[in-house]
Amino acid sequence: MDKKTHKLVQCAVLAALCFITFTYLQIKVPVPGGDFTSIHFGNVFLVLAALLLGGLYGGLAGAIGMTIADIMDPVYIMVAPKTFVLKLCIGLIVGAIAHKSKKINESNDNKYILKWAVIASCAGMLFNVF
Secondary structure, eight states: OOHHHHHHHHHHHHHHHHHHHHHHSEEEEEETTTEEEEEESHHHHHHHHHHHHOHHHHHHHHHHHHHHHHHTOTTTGGGHHHHHHHHHHHHHHHHIIIIIISOGGGOOOHHHHHHHHHHHHHHHHHHHHO
């Protein structure tokens, strides 16, 4: 299996994990106005994908997995396009910090990798909050 196919398969597996954790391991929280938000672990696999595969593939894994989950849930179907864009951006932010800026994939220093993986993950999740 060539490198591009291998990366695509990894992206698909992580997209499936994002879908599964968002769909089956979530707690829906009602918000004023009759809408819902949720607490879920889909973003964990999105950030993991961005750290393992880079921003583009990681962002696509999260965006595809969680957008499909939104489309299949009547509560969230209207926000599916927004989900795609936001989750892609989270992956791009995490990947830009971890791989483009700090090049964690080229380092052998575990403390350096952990430090920048945590910082990149926090930056992506801060973007998600705002």
